[in-house]
Every structure is written in structure tokens, then in C-alpha cells.
Amino acid sequence: MIRLQGIRKAFGKNEVLKGIDLTVDKGEVVAILGPSGSGKTTLLRCINYLEKPSDGEISIDEFAVNCRKPAKKDIHALRRKTAMVFQQYNLFRHKTALENVMEGLVVVKKLPKAEARQKSVELLEKVGLGDKLDAYPSQLSGGQQQRVGIARALALNPEVILFDEPTSALDPELVGEVLAVIRKIAKEGITMIIVTHEMSFAQEVANHIVFMEGGAVVEEGPPKTIFQSPKEERTRQFLARFTSDSAYSI
Amino acid sequence: MKLDFSFIWTACVGLLPAVPTTLKITVVSVLCGLAIGTFVALCRMYRVPVLHRIAAAYVTVIRGTPMLTHLLILYVSIPLVVDGLADRFDWSFRSAQIPMIGFAYLSFSITAGAYLSEVVRSGLLAVNKGQMEAAHAVGMTTVQGLRRIVFPQAFAAALPNLTNSLIGMLHGSTLAFTVSVVDINAQAEILATTNWKFFEAYLAAALLFWGMTVLIERLSALLERRVTRYNRGGVA
Ligand SMILES: Nc1ncnc2c1ncn2[C@@H]1O[C@H](COP(=O)(O)OP(=O)(O)OP(=O)(O)O)[C@@H](O)[C@H]1O
Numbered sequence: 001m002i003r004l005q006g007i008r009k010a011f012g013k014n015e016v017l018k019g020i021d022l023t024v025d026k027g028e029v030v031a032i033l034g035p036s037g038s039g040k041t042t043l044l045r046c047i048n049y050l051e052k053p054s055d056g057e058i059s060i061d062e063f064a065v066n067c068r069k070p071a072k073k074d075i076h077a078l079r080r081k082t083a084m085v086f087q088q089y090n091l092f093r094h095k096t097a098l099e100n101v102m103e104g105l106v107v108v109k110k111l112p113k114a115e116a117r118q119k120s121v122e123l124l125e126k127v128g129l130g131d132k133l134d135a136y137p138s139q140l141s142g143g144q145q146q147r148v149g150i151a152r153a154l155a156l157n158p159e160v161i162l163f164d165e166p167t168s169a170l171d172p173e174l175v176g177e178v179l180a181v182i183r184k185i186a187k188e189g190i191t192m193i194i195v196t197h198e199m200s201f202a203q204e205v206a207n208h209i210v211f212m213e214g215g216a217v218v219e220e221g222p223p224k225t226i227f228q229s230p231k232e233e234r235t236r237q238f239l240a241r242f243t244s245d246s247a248y249s250i
Numbered sequence: 251m252k253l254d255f256s257f258i259w260t261a262c263v264g265l266l267p268a269v270p271t272t273l274k275i276t277v278v279s280v281l282c283g284l285a286i287g288t289f290v291a292l293c294r295m296y297r298v299p300v301l302h303r304i305a306a307a308y309v310t311v312i313r314g315t316p317m318l319t320h321l322l323i324l325y326v327s328i329p330l331v332v333d334g335l336a337d338r339f340d341w342s343f344r345s346a347q348i349p350m351i352g353f354a355y356l357s358f359s360i361t362a363g364a365y366l367s368e369v370v371r372s373g374l375l376a377v378n379k380g381q382m383e384a385a386h387a388v389g390m391t392t393v394q395g396l397r398r399i400v401f402p403q404a405f406a407a408a409l410p411n412l413t414n415s416l417i418g419m420l421h422g423s424t425l426a427f428t429v430s431v432v433d434i435n436a437q438a439e440i441l442a443t444t445n446w447k448f449f450e451a452y453l454a455a456a457l458l459f460w461g462m463t464v465l466i467e468r469l470s471a472l473l474e475r476r477v478t479r480y481n482r483g484g485v486a
């Protein structure tokens with residue numbers, strides 16, 4: 001179980017997260033929605049300390065990090081319990097697809113090379129890239145790169161995988177292949193927190209929806225409730241924009 | 251005046267014993283300079299308290315003054331310091347025991363460190379910030395991320411500039427003659443005066459330097475092709 005309590009973050013005087021509380025159960029898929037600038041990315045980055053929260057507590061099962069006075073080894077431990085899939089993929093550019101997936105297994109998990117390789121090959125096959133093991137990121141399409149990114153995250157066997165708009169940098173025709181992979185791993189019971197603007201995807205894959213605005217959680221609940229009968233006016237307005245958009249695109 | 255071609259050849263052979271000296275000075279100062287430069291660049295990039303100010307001052311002072319001046323200042327100051335300390339603490343060691351080439355190593359390393367810190371810095375800046383974030387995200391420490399992810403890419407980006415610096419230092423190493431180190435150039439001077447054939451001796455030195463420079467350029471091109479393999483799409 002992942003638990004965020006009172007997470008705050010300010011960039012200078014600009015308070016971007018104003019005390020976020022969130023609980024994610026094991027195996028749950030949480031989608032975070034919200035307008036641009038509402039702090040979704042910042043929240044996700046706080047969870048693995050790519051951004052340093054100014055206050056609050058992050059806990060994963062028994063393990064807790066107090067953001068006021070985090071120990072270096074706690075930050076490190078937190079990062080090993082989480083994995084991230086980036087909007088811009090951020091694959092290691094000088095490593096092949098296979099090496100990208102192996103890197104964490106060998107360097108962080110200290111797996112023997114052969115074992116790491118075998119596991120990595122399996123994962124790349126799972127995301128449909130069994131034939132691209134030796135390709136460098138520059139030789140892969142965006143969709144393929146993002147699937148390597150997902151395999152890299154899966155390899156670490158984390159307690160939670162954080163996705164920051166995993167498809168928003170992709171050409172429309174490549175979005176489907178990445179969503180298909182996420183859908184597949186969601187079914188395997190891996191805990192995930194996904195920031196996305198793909199409303200229908202969120203509705204379909206997530207067990208829990210969080211709507212954020214202005215650095216705070218405005219409303220949360222099961223997809224059915226949030227999409228069909230949101231309590232808050234702001235949620236309703238936000239979703240209306242998307243449903244009318246998709247009405248056109250059909 | 252007639253050019254004595256056969257003496258150019260003789261001089262080239264006569265200069266060979268000095269080649270290792272030139273190479274040693276060049277390699278030692280570039281390697282030490284690279285270590286200093288990397289440390290300085292990291293101090294400045296990560297804004298390490300106090301150290302980053304010292305690092306910035308080091309770079310402006312050293313780059314703002316000629317390499318020959320560094321050598322001469324160290325050459326006169328180190329003996330004063332060493333002998334002063336020796337007197338005070340009753341050491342038997344004397345500055346006269348420092349080999350001349352030691353002054354060249356030290357001084358040129360300091361010079362190279364300042365220039366190379368900028369080369370390293372631009373290499374590091376060429377690496378996308380997301381690379382270190384991804385390294386952290388897979389659970390690496392900052393040191394692991396630097397070593398395994400950032401440095402290899404920074405090295406590839408900095409290689410052309412590193413090659414330039416290496417060649418610059420190869421040629422700059424000739425200044426060592428001012429502290430009586432017999433490098434290729436100093437040896438050419440000796441051959442020139444003893445045989446009264448200046449032009450030929452200097453030409454021979456030029457040929458040797460040119461040869462070494464071309465060699466460095468070739469090796470660098472080969473290395474560059476290897477380390478930037480990942481950047482050229484469409485090979486697979
Ligand atoms: N490194 C930073 N320095 C200063 N301000 C920042 C930084 N990162 C984010 N911000 C600010 O924090 C606020 C929230 O940004 P964030 O990226 O978390 O929003 P978001 O909800 O992910 O938006 P989007 O949907 O556009 O991705 C914004 O106002 C942004 O300008």
C-alpha cells in the first residue's frame with residue numbers, strides 16, 4: 001500500500017502542491033487527471049524523489065519517508081521501490097534496448113549478467129520488442145522507445161510504477177500500442193499511478209480516479225462515479241471539455 | 251643556403267630519444283588535467299558550497315594567464331616553499347632533488363585542468379537532464395548515474411574538444427625547455443647548434459610533431475566512431 005500524507009511542494013514562492021493525501025492499495029491502478037499546471041507531474045516526481053517535497057510523508061507498506069528530514073538512504077530505498085515511465089521516455093541513449101532493461105538489474109539489483117539478460121529478453125518480448133533487443137533508442141520509434149521504458153520499469157519489480165503522460169509525446173497512430181501494453185500489465189495486478197489525458201483509457205483501466213486542480217485533490221473515487229456523476233462542479237467542467245472533444249473525434 | 255635533405259633524416263632519428271619525454275609530458279598533463287577538470291566541472295555544476303567558488307576562480311585565473319607564466323612561477327616558487335618547509339621540519343629532502351620534468355608535469359596539469367574543466371562541462375551539459383533522472387528512477391545513486399550513464403555520453407560529446415586539447419598540449423609541451431627538460435624541440439635545438447644546421451633540425455622537429463598530431467587525429471576519429479555509434483540511426 002502506498003500512502004501520501006500532506007505532500008507539499010513549492011518552487012520558490014510558488015506553491016505547486018498544497019498538501020496532497022492519497023492512498024493506493026496494492027494492485028490498484030490510479031489515474032490522475034487534471035488541467036495543465038495543476039501539479040500532476042510534480043506529484044508523481046515527488047513520489048520517487050526526483051522532486052524534493054517540502055513537507056509530508058511518503059510510505060510504502062511499513063517503509064516511510066518523512067519529507068522534512070529524509071535520510072539519503074531512505075531516498076535511495078524509496079527509489080528502489082518505485083519505477084517511473086517518463087513522458088519523454090528517457091531511455092539511456094548509449095545503451096541498446098536490452099541494455100536499458102538490464103542496467104537496473106545488474107547495477108542496482110546485482111543480478112548476475114546471464115540472469116539479468118534472460119529476464120530482460122522476456123520482458124522485451126512481452127512488450128512486443130523481441131526483435132529489437134540490440135537497437136539503440138535513436139533507432140526506435142517513439143512508441144517502441146516507450147515500450148522499452150515500460151519494460152525497464154517492470155524489470156525492477158517495483159511496488160508501484162509511475163507513468164507521467166506515457167503517450168502524450170507520441171504520434172496518434174503510436175498511442176495504441178503503448179496503451180495496449182499498459183492495459184496488459186494492469187491486468188497482472190501491478191500497482192500503477194498514471195497521469196494521463198487519455199480519458200477513455202483512464203476510465204477503462206483505472207480502478208480509482210483522482211482529479212487534481214491548483215495543487216490539490218478536488219475529487220476522487222471509482223471511475224464510474226467520477227465520469228458519470230462527479231460531485232464537484234470543477235470536475236464536471238473539466239470532463240465536459242473532454243467528452244465534447246471526443247464526441248467530435250468519433 | 252642549401253637544404254641538406256639527408257640531415258633532415260639524420261635529425262629525425264636523432265630526435266627520437268626525446269619523443270618519450272614529449273609524450274610523457276603530454277599524456278601526464280592531459281590525464282591529470284582531465285581529473286582536475288572533471289572535479290572542477292562537477293563542483294561548478296552541482297554548485298558544491300565553497301568549492302564551486304574556488305573552482306570558478308581557478309578557471310579564470312589560469313585561463314587568464316599564459317601557460318609559460320605558470321611554469322616559470324612554479325619553477326621559482328616551489329623550491330622556496332619546499333626548502334623553507336625542509337628547513338623548518340628538518341627534512342633531508344631538497345628542492346634540487348625534484349626532477350625538472352616534475353615542474354612540467356605539475357604546471358601543465360594545472361594549466362590543462364582549467365581548460366579541460368570547460369571541455370568536460372560542455373560535455374556534461376550536452377547530456378539531457380532526463381538521463382540522470384532515469385538513472386535515479388531505476389535506483390542508481392548519483393555516483394553510479396554519473397559513471398554509468400552520464401560520463402559515457404558526455405565523453406562522446408566532448409571528444410572533438412578533448413582531441414583539440416590533447417593536440418594543444420602536445421605542442422604546448424615544448425615550453426618545458428625553459429626548465430631544461432629535453433623534449434623534441436630542445437633536442438632539435440641541440441642538434442641544430444652542434445651541427446650548425448638550424449633549418450634542417452627544426453624541420454625534422456616539425457615533421458615529428460606533425461606525424462604525432464596526425465596519429466592523434468586518426469585515433470580520435472576511430473574512437474569517435476565507436477563511442478558515438480548509438481547516435482547514428484539506421485544501422486540495425
Ligand atoms: N522545475 C520547476 N521550477 C519551477 N516551477 C515549476 C517546475 N516544475 C513545475 N513547475 C510549476 O509547477 C506547476 C505544476 O507543474 P506540473 O508540471 O506538475 O503540472 P502538470 O499538472 O503536470 O501539467 P501538465 O498537464 O501540463 O503536464 C506549474 O505551474 C509549473 O510552472
Ligand SMILES: [Mg+2]
Binds near residue numbers: 040042
Ligand atoms: Mg505534467
